[in-house]
Amino acid sequence: MGYLELIDSYKENMLADLKELVNIPSVIAPACIDKDYGKLPFGKEVDNAFRWMLSRAEIDGFSTCNTDNYGGHIEMAAREDSTDTEIMGILGHLDVVPEGSGWKSGDGNPYSGSIEDGKIYGRGTCDDKGPVLAAYYAMKALKESGFEPSKRIRLILGLDEETNWIGMHYYLEHVDTVPTFGFTPDADFPAIHGEKGILVFRLAKKIGKSNNKGLELRSLNGGSAANMVPDFARAVVRNEQPGAYEVIREKANAFREETGYHLQVKGTGKNLEITTTGQSAHGSTPYMGVNAIAILYKFLGGLSFANEDVNEFIAFANEHIGFEWKGESMGCSFCDEASGDLIFNLGMSKMTPEVGEFTVNIRYPVTYTEEAVYEGMMPLLNKYNFGVVKEKGREPIYFPADDPLIVTLMDVYKEHTGDAAGKPIVIGGGTYGRATKGIVAFGPRFPGEDEMAHQRDEYISIDSLMKAAKIYADAIYKLTK
Secondary structure: OOHHHHHHHOHHHHHHHHHHHHOOOOEOOOOEEEOOOEEEOOOHHHHHHHHHHHHHHHHOOOEEEEOOOOOEEEEEOOOOOOOOOOEEEEEEEOOEOOOOOOOOHHHHOOOOOOEEOOEEEOOOOOOOHHHHHHHHHHHHHHHHOOOOOOOEEEEEEEOOOOOOOHHHHHHHHHOOOOOOEEEEOOEEOOEEEEEOEEEEEEEEEEOOOOOOOOOEEEEEEEOOOOOEOOOEEEEEEEOOOOOHHHHHHHHHHHHHHHHOOEEEEEEEOOEEEEEEEOEOOEOOOHHHOEOHHHHHHHHHOOOOOOOHHHHHHHHHHHHHHOOOOOOHHHOOOOEEOOOEEOEEEEEEEEEOOOEEEEEEEEEEOOOOOHHHHHHHHHHHHHHOOOEEEEEEEEOOEEOOOOOHHHHHHHHHHHHHHOOOOOOOEEEOOOOHHHOOOOEEEEOEEOOOOOOOOOOOOOEEEHHHHHHHHHHHHHHHHHHHO
């Protein structure tokens, strides 16, 4: 049986495996020590997903590698007479972003792996456990069909892609040989020939003390990750003046009626709690979500706090960030022909009586630099006395459309989809294409499909999962035959 036919025969096993893998809530957690396995750098659940994947591969006869629980790979050996020293790498990840709130699929369980209407639901189904399994089953089909590649093929398993990539860097530094070319199944089809640069930083400003009497902001918190559009935000306020809370409730009713945004107000002891609900989305596509933090600041901007520093911080949020996603009012709305607009996402924010913070995730065009982005913002930030804490910076990558790897991947994609007009694209997402040279992103989302990564009720279409596995199998075959 040919490898494409074998993939069809694997369908039920693939879905069962994906359900098992999704059942593991592999969100990054603090490092811990396990009595059997030693240090687990990214927590127990991430390690559980990692060991599940290695065990599955060993049962199927693949060799595996574990680099001190920081990551590892599943390898398909080259044929015995091959003298080719190149390694083809397929770089995926098993960690997931936090689940967020408001899930409806799987009886509200973000890790259900439930199948409904031809889709399999759960955190990680499309980002990136489903695609990792599609690539794995592509390798399994090639192996069981008798294919003997001219090069070694490695499915490399990353464990902290959604955060700091410490595991992938550790793996690449400690493994015997790094891949020289390949792809990461963690973006879109057709082939991705460029990725915008990525910045994550915090903007912080001190809140001075005030002796004025009146409305106080006790706390504000929103968002769970820089690279997600926040779907929930909460502020706690206090005002001991009679009737003050009734005024806020009336303003909340008017706000809801005027904007249509979801906002709730309720008493908690002597305080008043104000919560907003938005729509989560990936930080590279904030225009596909609704930012709950921006909603909250918009409402708070209609109140008058006793501390003028609090009022100024809220005014800055509304005037210079708000619901914008290109950084227009921050001085960094850059654009180029190759990759389009800079993308600006307010992922998290918090305020205490002492300090206010924004956590921002930017995707900048491929012809710009990190320095240019910060230089664009600094006049405004200096004017308002904000401190900048740089947390992450990744340079853009770009492959010409006629690069042989891009051409091969595009040919395979067109053969399986009939999309003769398809062209390679540049994305705002950040993938393991940046981890080492020669790697580009390739699938799994097909043109026209919903972007479900980092969103509630994340899913992948079962038909698309199967089609992606076949595309990956053909790509591996043509790149290593």
